[in-house]
Amino acid sequence: MWSLLKLNEHVARMTKQPVTVVNVVSCLVFSIIFGHFYRIILHPRRVPPSVRHLVGLSLGFAFGWLCLKSDLLILVLICALCYILTCKIHPTAVHKVVFGVSFSILLVAQIYRMVLSYGTNHFDYTGRLMVIVQRLTYVAFSLHDGVGRKESELNDEQKKDKIEKPPSILEYFGYMFHYSGFLVGPSCTYVQYIDFIEGKDIERARSNSKGKRKDPSPWKFIRTKLLSSAFFAVGFGLISPRFNITLNGDPDFIGRTSFLRRIWYAWVSIAALRFKYYLAFALGELGLVSCGLGFSGYDEEGNEEWENARNLNAWNVEFPTSLKMVVDNWNVSTAKWLRRTVHARVPYQKAALTFATSVIWHGLYPGYFLVATASLLLNQVSKAVRRAYGHVYNDLSSIGQQILLLLQIAVNILLLTYCTIPFPLLTFDLGYQFFKSMHFFGHIVCCLGLVFFYMRSQPRPKPKEPTLSTSNTNHVIKPELQLTQERNGARLLNNNPLHLRQNQSHFKGSF
DSSP states (O other), X not given: OHHHHHHHHHHHHHHTOOHHHHHHHHHHHHHHHHHHHHHHTTOTTTSOHHHHHHHHXXXXXXHHHHHXXXXXHHHHHHHHHHHHHHHHSOTTTHHHHHHHHXXXXXXXXXXXXXXXXXXXXXXXXXXXXXXXXXXXXXXXXXXXXXXXXXXXGOOHHHHHHOOSSOOOHHHHHHHHHOTXXXXXXXXXXXXXXXXXXXXXXXXXXXXXXXXXXXXXXXXXXXXXXXXXXXXXXXXXXXXXXXXXXXXXXXXXXXXXXXXXHHHHHHHHHHHHHHHHHHHHHXXXXXXXXXXXXXXXXXXXXXOEXXXXXXXXXXXXXXXXXXXXXXXXXXXXXXXXXHIIIIITTOSSOHXXXXXXXXXXXXXXXXXXXXXXXHHHHHHHHHHHHHHHHTTHHHHSOHXXXXXXXXXXXXXXXXXXXHHHTHHHHOSHHHHHHHHHHTTTHHHHHHHHHHXXXXXXXXXXXXXXXXXXXXXXXXXXXXXXXXXXXXXXXHHHHHTOHHHHHHHHHHHHHHO
């Protein structure tokens, strides 16, 4: 451990990167290498589940101490508190208590970090706590679904993830601190983790597939992810230093740069910054898959699938046709967690409450709330457009469909760039300066779109049925008689020579 620290310090001086970042990257790379030994030597058929729990937990503690030092103890104490609550609180309320307690602690940690270093976003224990909060709540909600609710009240996903008793201490802490996903995630559900430890995921996949299947090999997935990781690392290293994201809110830069150039700069700078997160997500996926966690079965051709470990589809994030496509392909594990714990359970205002939970989970910087409000507006407009004009795509020719698709991508890139720039800027003044420099065009477009679709959805007043009354009585003519009179009047009008002449002149003129 001491030699590794010295080596990382030397690498940090050479690359001019913080030592913490070098420590994290070295741990992620080591987890990929060690994962092959864990998957093969510590196979479920060779060792009992307790050994797999203990090895994964021990290495997770080692990674935590190397990257977090004594702050690791804070995470251990939080997990211990939530484990006591999970075991002692009644199953009908355990999910609410654990969610409230863990989320409150996370908020306190986020506020404390803001007070100490406002306007910066460095690697510390709060980011690891964000991942652990997902796992703490997963266990509580699974126990609530398995003991505190009726089977008929559960959806298919909840039935699959439910548990009927609290986990043991080793199982609980092994899930929280397993080395493969402790530093950057992604998070799987507790049942997925236990199935991986006990080998049930492989047995289930074999029973559901046709023919005999070998143990899943992650080499194809690993090769693809290693190539994409290298691309993200090179792209971030080359582009990001030349496009400083904070210049988007700098008054001097705004004053001496044209509007179109600022739009271009915003798009490139936020895309380059995303490459850093792409790299972290890819390394996190590699850590899970290399040890066998995340296996979801075989496809029809017998190829292994690792959908439970996927956390990113960068192509769909960079070239989306809607905001929903971005949400479905960016930080997938967090999106699943929000869907399972918030969106699928709250009775009303599902989208708004899910957005609010996501923002607070990230932190309390004003830039996060600026992004949330703008994204919520964009989400509502996107839904309205799909409902009103979703059929247009199918009515077009193939060339028309391609043109419309390119137009959708261009519009979404523009609006999503506008909406997301304040997120890395963090502070209110920088985020507001950016929106102001863009003349708030994104907010204006979204608000006008909502007004348009609101007016379009309003029912039009029906015209009153005409009534005819006789001159000497108040008797109203029946509809059948009225229709007969209209037809007779139309027949007389058509037989009128002047009318015929006008019609003939009209048709001659139209040709």
